[in-house]
Amino acid sequence: MSRQAILLGLLLAAFVVAPAFAGPYLLSVMVVVMYFAYVGQAWNIMMGFAGQLSLGHTIYVGLGAYTAAALFVHFGIPAIFGLFAAAAVAVAAGSIIGALGFRFGVKGVYFALLTIAFAEFTRILFEHFTALGGTGGLFLPVGSRDSFDLIHLRGHPLMFYYLILAMCVGIFLLCRKLLNSRLGYTWLAVREDQDAAAALGINVFRAKLTAVMLSAGLTALGGVFFAFYYNNLFPNQAFGMNRSIEIILAPIVGGLGTLFGPILGALILTPLGEGITAATEAMGFKAAGIKQLCYGLSLLAIVKFLPEGVWPWLRLRLGLGDGEEGE
Amino acid sequence: MSPSPPPLLLIEGLVKHFRGLRAVDGVSFRVEAGEIVALIGPNGAGKTTVFNMIAGVFEPDGGRVELEGRSLIGLRPDQVCRAGVGRTFQLVKPFGNLSVEENVVVGALRWTHEITKARAQAREVLDLLGLADKRRQPARSLTLPDRKCLEVARALATKPKLLLLDEVMAGLRPAETDRMVETFRRLNRETGLTIVLIEHVMRAVMALSQRVVVINSGQPVCEGTPEEVVRDPRVLDCYLGEEPL
Numbered sequence: 001m002s003r004q005a006i007l008l009g010l011l012l013a014a015f016v017v018a019p020a021f022a023g024p025y026l027l028s029v030m031v032v033v034m035y036f037a038y039v040g041q042a043w044n045i046m047m048g049f050a051g052q053l054s055l056g057h058t059i060y061v062g063l064g065a066y067t068a069a070a071l072f073v074h075f076g077i078p079a080i081f082g083l084f085a086a087a088a089v090a091v092a093a094g095s096i097i098g099a100l101g102f103r104f105g106v107k108g109v110y111f112a113l114l115t116i117a118f119a120e121f122t123r124i125l126f127e128h129f130t131a132l133g134g135t136g137g138l139f140l141p142v143g144s145r146d147s148f149d150l151i152h153l154r155g156h157p158l159m160f161y162y163l164i165l166a167m168c169v170g171i172f173l174l175c176r177k178l179l180n181s182r183l184g185y186t187w188l189a190v191r192e193d194q195d196a197a198a199a200l201g202i203n204v205f206r207a208k209l210t211a212v213m214l215s216a217g218l219t220a221l222g223g224v225f226f227a228f229y230y231n232n233l234f235p236n237q238a239f240g241m242n243r244s245i246e247i248i249l250a251p252i253v254g255g256l257g258t259l260f261g262p263i264l265g266a267l268i269l270t271p272l273g274e275g276i277t278a279a280t281e282a283m284g285f286k287a288a289g290i291k292q293l294c295y296g297l298s299l300l301a302i303v304k305f306l307p308e309g310v311w312p313w314l315r316l317r318l319g320l321g322d323g324e325e326g327e
Numbered sequence: 328m329s330p331s332p333p334p335l336l337l338i339e340g341l342v343k344h345f346r347g348l349r350a351v352d353g354v355s356f357r358v359e360a361g362e363i364v365a366l367i368g369p370n371g372a373g374k375t376t377v378f379n380m381i382a383g384v385f386e387p388d389g390g391r392v393e394l395e396g397r398s399l400i401g402l403r404p405d406q407v408c409r410a411g412v413g414r415t416f417q418l419v420k421p422f423g424n425l426s427v428e429e430n431v432v433v434g435a436l437r438w439t440h441e442i443t444k445a446r447a448q449a450r451e452v453l454d455l456l457g458l459a460d461k462r463r464q465p466a467r468s469l470t471l472p473d474r475k476c477l478e479v480a481r482a483l484a485t486k487p488k489l490l491l492l493d494e495v496m497a498g499l500r501p502a503e504t505d506r507m508v509e510t511f512r513r514l515n516r517e518t519g520l521t522i523v524l525i526e527h528v529m530r531a532v533m534a535l536s537q538r539v540v541v542i543n544s545g546q547p548v549c550e551g552t553p554e555e556v557v558r559d560p561r562v563l564d565c566y567l568g569e570e571p572l
């Protein structure tokens with residue numbers, strides 16, 4: 001077994017046994033860590049693997065969240081079925097954005113702008129969508145907190161804790177498999193040089209579209225979790241630009257295109273944000289945006305000192321070799 | 328009509344304009360399966376543009392491009408590759424953050440879905456081109472001659488019927504040139520690989536090609552064996568002021 005696998009095993013074991021020792025606050029922070037590791041991993045497929053910058057990625061969180069929540073609130077459809085609809089809606093949205101952008105050769109920054117435009121447009125749409133609560137929000141009926149009802153995703157916080165942990169493990173294994181597959185190589189080639197990729201027989205349009213669709217669908221599952229965990233949805237939160245930024249910070253800080261990057265980034269950033277919030281509150285002043293400011297500063301530091309992210313640097317420091325995690 | 332089978336590559340009356348500039352203007356030649364043909368001409372003659380039209384990067388403004396009798400016009404670069412044409416880029420385009428081996432694996436995945444098979448093929452090709460000991464290095468760390476070599480390796484890994492080489496020997500030392508020439512000869516002899524090469528290194532052109540097509544300012548100048556071509560006054564004319572042949 002490689003040392004990377006051992007490290008990962010230890011981390012997983014820590015998260016599995018943590019509920020036996022940690023209090024509810026710490027557990028709630030760990031849920032947030034895992035949530036950002038999960039959506040960061042999903043975003044990383046598009047940016048880190050296929051090189052397509054999505055700056056409006058929260059559109060997929062929001063669509064997934066609203067779809068599953070609306071089906072539950074209005075039609076009583078359990079989350080376990082709703083999640084398929086959620087993923088389907090997000091994949092459809094991703095296909096439209098991707099097809100538009102890639103068909104007309106919208107590249108780089110301009111593609112990123114297109115993704116922001118779509119997310120903002122959807123936010124405004126949902127703010128006027130009164131059937132789904134509009135700006136007033138959509139609320140899920142809170143059930144018994146003692147049950148472990150995975151079908152309806154109602155119940156004890158520990159259920160959500162282990163659910164998001166399982167999602168993190170699942171998406172990690174999936175991404176690892178993808179990186180060692182033909183599709184993964186195709187994405188990396190497209191990320192590195194589209195003309196060279198095409199000259200080697202790769203359908204660049206299809207490769208990029210596949211990345212967007214898969215990333216969108218997986219992100220939407222994160223959205224379903226978000227909706228049923230927090231029980232309320234507001235368009236400016238679900239589709240807000242700042243949410244999109246939050247999603248991409250962990251993989252950037254941790255290391256774009258790596259499997260550990262999103263996990264490590266979330267492990268660094270979330271406690272940092274929580275710590276700052278707690279510290280400022282303890283000092284008796286409420287400074288709106290201080291968390292964002294610190295995120296910004298840490299991002300600056302990363303870009304300046306570790307442009308490839310923390311993980312590639314740490315991997316060398318720990319003597320884990322410079323091979324991909326999959327090897 | 329004609330009972331003989333179509334040539335592997337047929338180029339006829341190829342034309343390409345760039346905003347008034349006639350970059351390629353009526354170029355025609357054919358390449359039979361198993362041949363090695365050189366395309367030469369001074370800088371700016373339109374050689375790379377001809378390759379780009381074969382490879383689906385540019386759509387010609389006129390003329391025909393056929394592979395085994397099937398028109399390639401309108402196909403995308405990836406479709407041309409899948410039709411059996413491998414090409415290298417004069418301005419090399421390595422996948423910089425991938426290892427040398429991974430670069431070549433991408434090429435091999437043109438014909439297989441299995442990573443292990445692709446990797447085995449990649450190692451074979453890297454051995455052949457003398458890049459084996461650098462296979463774990465990131466491609467961006469290679470020197471320019473090695474990057475040119477990597478271009479060839481990647482294209483070869485796709486198992487093409489026709490290989491288009493765009494100045495892959497520029498910058499190589501004579502001994503390295505000779506080795507690469509030997510490699511192409513062996514590939515041609517053993518696997519029947521057909522090659523069209525754009526090359527300024529006459530040492531390589533003379534040693535490798537059975538036929539040479541000369542173009543200048545987008546227009547055909549002459550065609551013949553290497554020996555005929557270097558003696559042709561029209562060829563010497565168009566190289567006037569350039570480096571001597």
Ligand SMILES: Nc1ncnc2c1ncn2[C@@H]1O[C@H](COP(=O)(O)OP(=O)(O)O)[C@@H](O)[C@H]1O
Nearest residue numbers: 345348350368369370371372373374375376377
């Ligand atoms: N994409 C392009 N846009 C405009 N002009 C081009 C383009 N590609 C090539 N050219 C022009 O076409 C002519 C032929 O170029 P090229 O085919 O690269 O010549 P060669 O490979 O023989 O040196 C040159 O004058 C060059 O400037």
Ligand SMILES: [Mg+2]
Nearest residue numbers: 374375376417
């Ligand atoms: Mg050229």
